Amino acid sequence: MNEYDSNRIFDTVKEIGFEKTDNLEETDCYLLNTCHIRDKAKEKVYHDIGRVKKSFKFKKKPFVIIAGCVAQAENEEMLKREPYIDLVIGPQAYHKINDKIEEFLDKQKKIEETDFEAELKFNYLNKIKNSSSKVSSFLTIQEGCDKFCHFCVVPYTRGPEYSRSFNEIVDEAKILSENGAREIILLGQNVNAYKNENFRLSNLILEIEKIPEIKRIRYTTSHPRDMTEDLLDVHGLSKKLMPLVHLPVQSGSDKVLKLMNRKHLIKDYIKTHEKLKSINPNIEFSSDFIIAYPGEEEEDFNATLELIKNIKFINSFSFIFSPRPGTVASNLQLIDKEISQKRLEKVQKQLFENQILMNKSLENMEIEVLVENKTKESNKFFGRSEYMTSVIFDGNDEDVGNIIKVKINNSNQNTLMGESLKKIEKRVA
Numbered sequence: 001m002n003e004y005d006s007n008r009i010f011d012t013v014k015e016i017g018f019e020k021t022d023n024l025e026e027t028d029c030y031l032l033n034t035c036h037i038r039d040k041a042k043e044k045v046y047h048d049i050g051r052v053k054k055s056f057k058f059k060k061k062p063f064v065i066i067a068g069c070v071a072q073a074e075n076e077e078m079l080k081r082e083p084y085i086d087l088v089i090g091p092q093a094y095h096k097i098n099d100k101i102e103e104f105l106d107k108q109k110k111i112e113e114t115d116f117e118a119e120l121k122f123n124y125l126n127k128i129k130n131s132s133s134k135v136s137s138f139l140t141i142q143e144g145c146d147k148f149c150h151f152c153v154v155p156y157t158r159g160p161e162y163s164r165s166f167n168e169i170v171d172e173a174k175i176l177s178e179n180g181a182r183e184i185i186l187l188g189q190n191v192n193a194y195k196n197e198n199f200r201l202s203n204l205i206l207e208i209e210k211i212p213e214i215k216r217i218r219y220t221t222s223h224p225r226d227m228t229e230d231l232l233d234v235h236g237l238s239k240k241l242m243p244l245v246h247l248p249v250q251s252g253s254d255k256v257l258k259l260m261n262r263k264h265l266i267k268d269y270i271k272t273h274e275k276l277k278s279i280n281p282n283i284e285f286s287s288d289f290i291i292a293y294p295g296e297e298e299e300d301f302n303a304t305l306e307l308i309k310n311i312k313f314i315n316s317f318s319f320i321f322s323p324r325p326g327t328v329a330s331n332l333q334l335i336d337k338e339i340s341q342k343r344l345e346k347v348q349k350q351l352f353e354n355q356i357l358m359n360k361s362l363e364n365m366e367i368e369v370l371v372e373n374k375t376k377e378s379n380k381f382f383g384r385s386e387y388m389t390s391v392i393f394d395g396n397d398e399d400v401g402n403i404i405k406v407k408i409n410n411s412n413q414n415t416l417m418g419e420s421l422k423k424i425e426k427r428v429a
């Protein structure tokens with residue numbers, strides 16, 4: 001979401017004359033869009049500012065803006081702790097960024113702006129054309145969260161759930177397609193909680209797939225409790241929705257899920273998986289796992305391993321629990337480091353095995369790849385399979401933006417390697 005936000009911030013500040021630069025040593029304005037999900041997020045921001053200070057030691061100080069969730073969480077504390085910062089702006093206040101920049105430049109007085117005004121923000125941003133021209137483009141449809149999982153900062157940094165209007169989203173998807181997008185990734189902290197008037201995520205998917213230039217649709221990140229029947233059904237109805245479902249489960253134990261305040265049960269998660277598999281047997285799952293959450297006992301951990309074996313997730317993120325300041329879980333008794341590390345290793349071994357097996361099974365097969373760009377290596381191109389796996393292959397310039405057939409020759413845990421069929425046919429001819 002920060003990538004989407006950064007692009008939209010840039011679209012906004014362009015209106016008052018700012019331009020992007022690769023020359024960070026010479027810039028007039030330095031904007032850091034921060035993410036609070038990262039471990040030690042706050043300290044990383046101050047560290048980054050330290051680097052900027054150093055490189056501008058003998059030059060005119062740039063105007064320094066801190067945006068994003070760390071700005072929201074820290075608010076005016078940032079201005080007190082680091083006088084080098086000029087403007088702190090939260091993720092729901094970007095619509096005010098131009099006014100705040102002009103106010104600062106006029107009065108040279110430091111500013112903190114961290115109100116939650118998601119509706120005003122999107123009303124403002126709707127008037128500014130989205131300039132993203134990536135083959136695979138993000139589109140935020142929903143922000144914030146009302147679920148308050150005990151380990152998570154999102155409800156505090158992004159505020160309550162807010163869903164954008166159906167028509168605005170469809171219009172933005174059309175603009176992105178005109179800019180060159182062939183894949184749209186619908187985004188939200190709770191993307192499947194999307195609800196505006198009577199429209200749900202399923203309606204959006206079916207409407208966006210009517211745009212002829214859009215070839216693929218994905219959505220992330222979902223909550224198991226919001227996998228409603230209409231959304232499950234759309235996996236059978238839609239021609240463009242990709243068969244990879246990223247559905248964070250966090251733990252395989254109901255006891256731990258309760259401690260996390262996740263508000264879903266493992267039996268329902270398994271039912272969702274079964275239902276989706278019955279709708280489309282090609283559907284595969286990926287997930288997020290928090291290992292060694294306070295209170296996780298050996299049998300809870302084994303339940304997680306069992307779930308991984310049962311669902312055969314093909315691609316997942318797994319981390320040892322680390323507390324985030326300000327959350328309910330921030331003061332809980334941590335599980336012994338060595339035990340946590342061993343559990344993570346076991347989980348990752350199982351997850352990586354699934355991933356390697358899945359990729360191996362595609363060797364010598366022809367798969368469909370959406371070509372995103374040429375890599376720095378000459379004649380090698382980058383694209384993604386239907387399951388989001390990176391594919392590096394020998395191809396042609398005119399393939400960028402198209403879905404083409406690639407024969408997979410090789411694979412490793414994260415990447416498939418091959419050659420486009422067109423290229424093979426040309427060589428044979």
Ligand code: SF4
Nearest residue numbers: 145147148149152154
């Ligand atoms: S549902 Fe997701 S965003 Fe909301 S609190 Fe839980 S982990 Fe955070």
